[in-house]
Structure formats: C-alpha cells, structure tokens
Amino acid sequence: MNNVFVYCEIDKYTIEEVSCELLTKGRKLANELGVQLEAIAAGHGITGKVEKEILSYGVDKLHVFDDERLYPYTSKPHTSILVNLFKQEQPQICLMGATVIGRDLGPRVSSSLHSGLTADCTSLEIGDYDDRKSGKHYEGLLYQIRPAFGGNIVATIVNPDNRPQMATVRSGVMKAEKVAEYYNGEIIYQEVAKFVPDTDYVVKVLERHVEKANNNLKGAPIVVAGGYGVGSKENFDLLRKLADELHGEVGASRAAVDAGFCEHDLQIGQTGVTVRPKVYIACGISGAIQHVAGMRESGIVISINTDPDAPINQIADYVITGSVEEVIPKMIKYYKENSK
C-alpha cells in the first residue's frame, strides 16, 4: 500500500532505458517517502529474462505478467493490468516513460482511476503544498515539473487528493543507476487472466518495423553541436572528435544541416530533436530561437563563436570568442592532459 510504482517498458526482452531511469528516480522518491519501490513488467516470454535487471535498480517488489498476448503492446490489456493492480495495491505514485507506449497507456489508466497525470515531466520532487482555497496542508506530494505553453513557461503540478499521482518522463531526462547487481527484491508472477479479460485482446498487430536510431542524441549527457559557423564538413569532423573524447554526441543547427555539413537526423531545435544534456557545446551557432527551443534546458552551455555578440552567448555559461578550428583541438588536448 502507498508505494511508488514504475511501469517497465519491455521491447521483447529488453528493458527500455527510460524505464531504468524511472526505476532509479522511483527508488529515490521511495526512500524520501519511506515507502517501497514496486515495478510492473508485462510481456511475452519475459519470465527469467528481465527480473534480475529490474530488481538491480532497487526494486522491492516486482510484478511480472507473462502472456503471449501482452506483446507487442496494445492499449487495453496493459491498461487492465495497471488499473486492476492499482485498485488492489493503492500506490501513491506511478511513473512511466513519455514514450509512444507510456503516452498511450498513462491517460487510459488515469481516466479509469480518476487520478491526475502529468505528461513529459522534466523533474520530479517531493514537497508540501498548501491549497489556498480549502486551506488544507498536504505533505509529501509529488511535484511534477514540466515545460508548458510551447516551452515558454515551466509549471509545477501537484495532485493533492487523487491517487496514484501519475507522471510520464521523456527518455534521457533522468539518469539510470543500479543499486546492486543482485538486489534482494520479491518477485510475484501474477496470473494474467485475473487482471485482463479476454475481451481486451481486440487490437491485432499485423506488422512491425523498428529500426534502432543510429545516434543517441536525445539521451546524450554531452552534446557538441555545430552551426553554419563551423564552415565545412571537414570541420564538423573536429566536433565528432571532441564528442567522442567526451563520450557525447554530435548535433547540429538547421543551418548546418541545410548547408550539408551533416545528416538531417542530427538537427536540434523546434523541428528537430530536443536535447537536455548536462553540457551543450555550441560551435559556430548563432542561436535562432527555434534552435534554442531544442536545447534551452541544457545544464551548462558553452558557446564557441567568432562573433562575441552572437545571440546564443546570452544564454551561455561560458563564451569563448574564437574559431572552431582553433578552439576545439585545444579543448581535446587539454581534456586529455587533465582527465587522467
């Protein structure tokens, strides 16, 4: 009762990265609240394949649902699993990935349980809340923090009265960290038929084509991004070297993509990928608002630009006035010299 639950997304037998990130966050929240962390794994043939890894994130109780009709994911059966399990277990918090699956499933569960759901949270914290209207004081609520209004504001949302407090979080926003290789949690193999009526299996997946993304830009902790100011394809390779050295990924502004310096799938910004790395190194990027929209939640921004008045410098923590060709090799050199 009253525990923190995480819905684990499982692609065949692989636990999605976002679920590991949420288990890590869920563990922290459970510690803060003094409750247990529970996880749900639903799929086909997962028994014996996913338990150890899920538990290693500090899961106290894992509910496994294994049935050939639970993979690939369809809305109704997974909804019934969560709804019926939650009616029984009464969790106070439920987290899931802001993925295609999480965004399909979360709203149905919240609608059925009449609980509040906040999509695409960028931060989750525990805190108190005073309701001005009723004068009621609430302790230990989940603060669900998310950008809103096209990213122009950041709102903190709470669900004072309804349980579970539900939130989805995008992949890469939080960090996955195992508690122990062998964490001693309880595993419960649930009888699927007790949770899912046969009438739920109505949507049939006829075909499925999934390709692994050839970059990990979204989840990268460090992004080295180039703009038109990089000047050439060859100079873009310098960015790749720096990114490799820092274990980061390369991104680009639209101008760099249009100029043919790199592939389209590297584009960061309103019409490309949104990134929120710990460190964002903007190389020769002027900083159009559409680009900034895709990176403004980055931790530390370092701007390398020959123009000391480039707009992006306004939001940069470090501004290096100089050319990409000159600065990047020096960064690589001094990183190597000092990192050992």
Add this chain to the structure above:
Amino acid sequence: MSLKIVVLAKQVPDTRNVGKDAMTPEGTVNRAALPAIFNPEDLNALEQALRLKDQHPGSTVTILTMGPPRATDVIREGLFRGADDGVLLTDRAFAGADTLATSYALSQAIKKIGMPDIVIGGRQAIDGDTAQVGPQVAQKLDLNQVTYVTTIESVTDGVITLVRTIDGGIERVQAPLPILLTVNGNAAPCRPRNAKLVMKYKRALAPMERPADGTLPYAEEYDKKPYLNVTQWSVADVDGDLAQCGLAGSPTKVKAVQNIVFKAKESKRLTAADAEIEGLMKELLESHTIG
C-alpha cells in the same frame, strides 16, 4: 457501410511561431501576440475523417470542441472543409479543466451525440503537448484505441486497418469498431477550404456568439437555414456532473508557474588562448561536469 464519425478539435494559441513579442518584458505570455488557431494535428485528424466520408457514402462527420464561444471558429473551419455539423461545448463550469475533466466533458457530449463508429482527434494539442485527452476519452467510453495513426488503410465489415508510428518505426494494426484514434502530424495534411462550403457556412454562429443587443445581421437567414445554427451545449445539456467538470473536476493543480525569459546569463568570457581553454577544461573536470 456508412460511418458515424466525431472529430475532436481544439482551438489553441499558436505556440509554434513564437516570436520575440510572444513574451512580455515582465515574462508573462503575451496572448495577444499569439493567434488562436485550429490545433494542427486535429486538422490531420479531420482529413482522415473526411477521407472516410468520401469512401463511405452516407457517413457523417461531426466536429466536437470545448472552449469559449470564439472556439466556434474551429467548427466553422471544419464545415468549410467538409464536416457535416459541429457541437460547441461551452459553459463557465468547464473552465480550468485539466485533461481528465476535459475528457469527461467530451465523453458526456459524445454520449449525447450518440455512440459513433469512430472518434478521431489529433495526437496532441500544441499548447499542452500532453496527448492525454484522446486515450482518456476512449477509456471513459470503453472504446478500443489506436494512437499515433499515420494512415487509415481501410474500414471493412466493422474492422479498421491502419498504420501508426511507434518509437523508432511503424506498426500495422487491425481493430474492430467502435474505436478512438489519435492522428500524428506526419499524416496527410488537411484539404483546403471549399469555396462553396465557405459561402454556405460563413455566417454559421453558435448562440453565444450572437450580439447580446439583438442586432443580429441577416437574422432571417438563421430561421430559413437551420445549418447556420451551431449546436451549443452546456454542462446541463450533456448531463454533466459538476464535480467532474472544470477546475473542480481536475485532480491536477498548478502549484507554481515560472516564466522562462531569455535573460542574459552571467557568462564567463574567454578567449581562445591556451591558458584560458586549459583553465576551462580543468574547471569542468574538477566539477565532474565532464569526464
């Protein structure tokens, strides 16, 4: 087989083209600088509905929207493109609704319209980006559901076949009607307005849009042409439980809102000199920012 289709549409502030004047100097949203538009993915949904109507003669497409009286723009826009009629859900008691309270109101209205074969809407609205209302409506009406739809291949004998986007790929799925679908922005764009339909519906009004002083231009037309009177429903009209509507029916509360202003950060200014770059890299390594 003719289909009864309800399109869920929302009027939203155009947050995509946020210009410099979108935020006031105080850091609040300058609503006047953001025009109200038909939510883009709802237009993709409307197109799918209209295509089904073309393929299945006798089908009807009803636009359902919730909002203030000016949201009737969305219904008119739908009529101009080929929808048959529209319903405006408007009531002060609906105000301040989160996604759950919104889905309650919409599902009550759909019940009153009469159970459709297909409820279809955009994947998400650009002012909230939550993608929640569609699935929440589906659950309330116990409908089947497929989200992130890009193409509807066919509807035959009460079974719909479609293609949807999933993380990193696509999926082809089949499901029985009745069903709720949400449509992705990469689906076909909506057809343009039809000039004849614009002429026919340009004076369509919801009751609350009529001038309060009774000076309605072309007043006689509204009696002769009933299709110019857009259906408007209140909480009572849809048999709504006030405790589930608007702010009162919303489990989520906004605790705080922080405005993001492009305020100049205090940046450290460096040159490309060796000592300065070395100093920076050392600083970042020491703080474990990198490495």
